[in-house]
Amino acid sequence: MLSVFLSLLILFGVLQQPALAFKKSYIVYLGGHSHGADVTSADLRRVADSHTQLLASFLGSEEKAKDAIFYSYKRHINGFAALLEDEEAARIAGVIPSSSLWNKARFGQDTIIANLDTGVWPESKSFSGKGFGPIPSKWKGICQFDHKEGPLCNRKLIGARYYNKGYAAYAGVPLNSTYNTPRDVDGHGTHTLSTAAGNFVAGANVFGFGNGTAKGGSPRARVAAYRVCYPKMNESSGECYDADIMKGFDAAIADGVGVLSVSLGSDSVDYINDGTAIGAFHAVKNGIVVVASAGNSGPTPGSVENVAPWFITVGASTLDRKFQANVQLKNGSIFQGMSLSKPLPEDKMYTLISAAEARAADVSEEDAILCKEKTLDSKKAKGKIVVCLRGENARLEKGEEALRAGAAGMILCNDESSGNELIADAHILPATQLNYTDGLIVFSYLKNTKNPQGLITEPKSVLNVKPAPFMASFSSRGPNAITPAILKPDITAPGVNIMAAYSESTSPTEVPSDKRTTPFYIESGTSMACPHVSGVAGLLKTLHPDWSPGAIRSAIMTTARTRDNTGSPMKDADYQKATPFMYGSGHIRPNRAMNPGLVYDLTVNDYLDFLCGIGYNSTMVGQFAGAYYDCPNNYNILNFNNPSISVPDLTRSVVVTRKLKNVGKPGTYAARIRSPPGYSVTVKPNLLKFEKIGEEKSFKLSIKVNGRRGAKSVFQFGELLWSDGKHYVRSPIVVASPNQ
Ligand SMILES: *[C@@H]1O[C@H](CO)[C@@H](O)[C@H](O)[C@H]1NC(C)=O
Ligand SMILES: *[C@@H]1O[C@H](CO)[C@@H](O)[C@H](O)[C@H]1NC(C)=O
Numbered sequence: 001m002l003s004v005f006l007s008l009l010i011l012f013g014v015l016q017q018p019a020l021a022f023k024k025s026y027i028v029y030l031g032g033h034s035h036g037a038d039v040t041s042a043d044l045r046r047v048a049d050s051h052t053q054l055l056a057s058f059l060g061s062e063e064k065a066k067d068a069i070f071y072s073y074k075r076h077i078n079g080f081a082a083l084l085e086d087e088e089a090a091r092i093a094g095v096i097p098s099s100s101l102w103n104k105a106r107f108g109q110d111t112i113i114a115n116l117d118t119g120v121w122p123e124s125k126s127f128s129g130k131g132f133g134p135i136p137s138k139w140k141g142i143c144q145f146d147h148k149e150g151p152l153c154n155r156k157l158i159g160a161r162y163y164n165k166g167y168a169a170y171a172g173v174p175l176n177s178t179y180n181t182p183r184d185v186d187g188h189g190t191h192t193l194s195t196a197a198g199n200f201v202a203g204a205n206v207f208g209f210g211n212g213t214a215k216g217g218s219p220r221a222r223v224a225a226y227r228v229c230y231p232k233m234n235e236s237s238g239e240c241y242d243a244d245i246m247k248g249f250d251a252a253i254a255d256g257v258g259v260l261s262v263s264l265g266s267d268s269v270d271y272i273n274d275g276t277a278i279g280a281f282h283a284v285k286n287g288i289v290v291v292a293s294a295g296n297s298g299p300t301p302g303s304v305e306n307v308a309p310w311f312i313t314v315g316a317s318t319l320d321r322k323f324q325a326n327v328q329l330k331n332g333s334i335f336q337g338m339s340l341s342k343p344l345p346e347d348k349m350y351t352l353i354s355a356a357e358a359r360a361a362d363v364s365e366e367d368a369i370l371c372k373e374k375t376l377d378s379k380k381a382k383g384k385i386v387v388c389l390r391g392e393n394a395r396l397e398k399g400e401e402a403l404r405a406g407a408a409g410m411i412l413c414n415d416e417s418s419g420n421e422l423i424a425d426a427h428i429l430p431a432t433q434l435n436y437t438d439g440l441i442v443f444s445y446l447k448n449t450k451n452p453q454g455l456i457t458e459p460k461s462v463l464n465v466k467p468a469p470f471m472a473s474f475s476s477r478g479p480n481a482i483t484p485a486i487l488k489p490d491i492t493a494p495g496v497n498i499m500a501a502y503s504e505s506t507s508p509t510e511v512p513s514d515k516r517t518t519p520f521y522i523e524s525g526t527s528m529a530c531p532h533v534s535g536v537a538g539l540l541k542t543l544h545p546d547w548s549p550g551a552i553r554s555a556i557m558t559t560a561r562t563r564d565n566t567g568s569p570m571k572d573a574d575y576q577k578a579t580p581f582m583y584g585s586g587h588i589r590p591n592r593a594m595n596p597g598l599v600y601d602l603t604v605n606d607y608l609d610f611l612c613g614i615g616y617n618s619t620m621v622g623q624f625a626g627a628y629y630d631c632p633n634n635y636n637i638l639n640f641n642n643p644s645i646s647v648p649d650l651t652r653s654v655v656v657t658r659k660l661k662n663v664g665k666p667g668t669y670a671a672r673i674r675s676p677p678g679y680s681v682t683v684k685p686n687l688l689k690f691e692k693i694g695e696e697k698s699f700k701l702s703i704k705v706n707g708r709r710g711a712k713s714v715f716q717f718g719e720l721l722w723s724d725g726k727h728y729v730r731s732p733i734v735v736a737s738p739n740q
């Protein structure tokens, strides 16, 4: 429990020296200590250090924190007393309310979170070992950084390995020291690992933008990095190969990892041919929670990846902060864009030109407007702001092309499919990005104006943006192409414009002429959404060490939210209502996930039965099981105890069973149904009474087609909700009927 309160000794306030008159003495109470009677002086120093670090993350420096703290409670009571301004105290209390999962789960203390990714930048402050106790004894991993680089692992970053023989086999050439190290030369792995479990780091910013305290979902967890991804060799090569990924899983299981964050994927294939699915199965079998990204192939339907039911599969949505850089047209119109690029050199109106208009000889308008490589004529673009269209080639490449053509700046307008999704990019030239509707107006202004002019304002961070969250257009979508009876993704989490630690060996734009490096950077993708869920899984693991990966997955899914911060149903990037094929059960709500009331638990045998149910024979299931497995007769995967319900092929009616386990106080839960349009759904029994923890009760859900269905097979969406008035255990229902 954490609470921040004014130490109510009025005398103290009165006795304060005038210079401190606006500061008051506050107690930041963090609960009890778990160290026993034989506490060492090192333990005590560590506790004091952790108090300094915590306060430093709010005040901006360790010096300020040390000056402010006048007591550290180190032996039985955990907390400290400090002289703080009211505002500072309110910030501490506000960020860390005492009832939050963060606080109850001690910030993920001593859970081990690892990722399979591009490695780690060990010097990042997000992975500093300062203030951490001895490495948990269950840890069996190693640190493979070259000894010449010194001891780069520490009590926070407790392990780092690399596996590249699969990649090397494809490359067909020996790999040099850039590859034979867990050091991240890309930034992706550092970013995802720090999002899951990076320390509190004050003063984190990207080239001065977005200054604040960075922290991961489980900031007191220990971390390990398994590097299995390497720079692309050419257009057709991969970055991460199954052989290396499976080796990473194998090592992580043996090393004692608790949560694995897997921000990688490829087109979905059958589980038996998918190294990530097989590796993840064995991890989950060993009690590890495996969180994976849904993929960035949206908005195409059926594009979701990592669809096996033992993954927590994560889609990406926006958050309520933006980096706003406006476009002002000379006619007075103003449009709100998004950017992390530097401002224009001069405070004046610049001539605007459509990239199609600025095209080089022999280049089509279609290619030029996308600002593809070598499509612009510098005689036409020089000194102007070029207006490009989003789509096809990478956003940052468009900026590079505009710069090559001598443009002073770039306005990047969304195409229809990217709609309202704005990404804050640090382009190599002054630039901003506009949504689809605003972009259309700018293009029409260019077309209909004699001497079109405009400017881009300097980016500013803006909070409490509405509506948020909404789905990123790039986030991969259901239905699940491998097993449509399992709804995927499972959940959505922030994945647009996420700031986290970065590799300092590379420029964030990866544009060759860009020599900038930064310890923190903003990235977008389901890769960024995945570790948010990994961080929450780490907290749940600390709080409920006895929960299975299936129980943690259920707690996260059934407590998710499907409305945005205006109270309306969450939207897609194209402003249409989003569906469970985009967000699964909804947007993650960590504080609800800690106390879900009931869970749809899953055992290893449930997963094996699932494999039997999709037609794997005993030999194949035996490979997953590690021993002969006796498949049940005619196991129906509709009855797999998933926390969501998907019936992709319903001709008349079906009965689906599920089993709920009580993980909260005794209570009676009543079922509420919102039937998918065109279907009727009933539950039996519709009251479930639980008397003790661990008690399990089954129910049956009947889904019936109403009358004659229309000709088209379209998915319809509904929901099942169990509630005792305090807990809300919600499952999406997805149904489709075949053409008739
Ligand atoms: C890409 O690189 C790999 C490994 O060097 C090579 O086998 C393959 O032919 C290359 N493909 C192309 C299209 O260049
Ligand atoms: C390692 O090889 C890559 C690819 O061939 C090359 O780009 C890089 O400069 C090399 N690094 C070192 C340290 O030699």
Ligand SMILES: *[C@@H]1O[C@H](CO)[C@@H](O)[C@H](O)[C@H]1NC(C)=O
Residues within 6 Å of the ligand: 059, 060, 202, 203, 204, 205, 208, 211, 212
């Ligand atoms: C970021 O904030 C910290 C603490 O408030 C401050 O000391 C620092 O100067 C700021 N840095 C930038 C680049 O604004």
Ligand SMILES: *[C@@H]1O[C@H](CO)[C@@H](O)[C@H](O)[C@H]1NC(C)=O
Residues within 6 Å of the ligand: 334, 335, 336, 337, 420, 435, 436, 437, 438, 575
């Ligand atoms: C596009 O952005 C503008 C802000 O410049 C906003 O007013 C408008 O509502 C957005 N378009 C849609 C359809 O949301």
Ligand SMILES: *[C@@H]1O[C@H](CO)[C@@H](O)[C@H](O)[C@H]1NC(C)=O
Residues within 6 Å of the ligand: 329, 331, 332, 333, 441, 442, 444, 445, 448
């Ligand atoms: C500026 O021009 C655009 C495009 O022609 C138009 O939609 C907009 O209303 C104009 N703004 C003002 C303030 O007249």
Ligand SMILES: *[C@@H]1O[C@H](CO)[C@@H](O)[C@H](O)[C@H]1NC(C)=O
Residues within 6 Å of the ligand: 617, 618, 619, 620
């Ligand atoms: C199981 O299926 C595999 C792959 O189709 C096949 O090779 C194998 O012979 C089958 N085993 C049995 C016992 O039917």
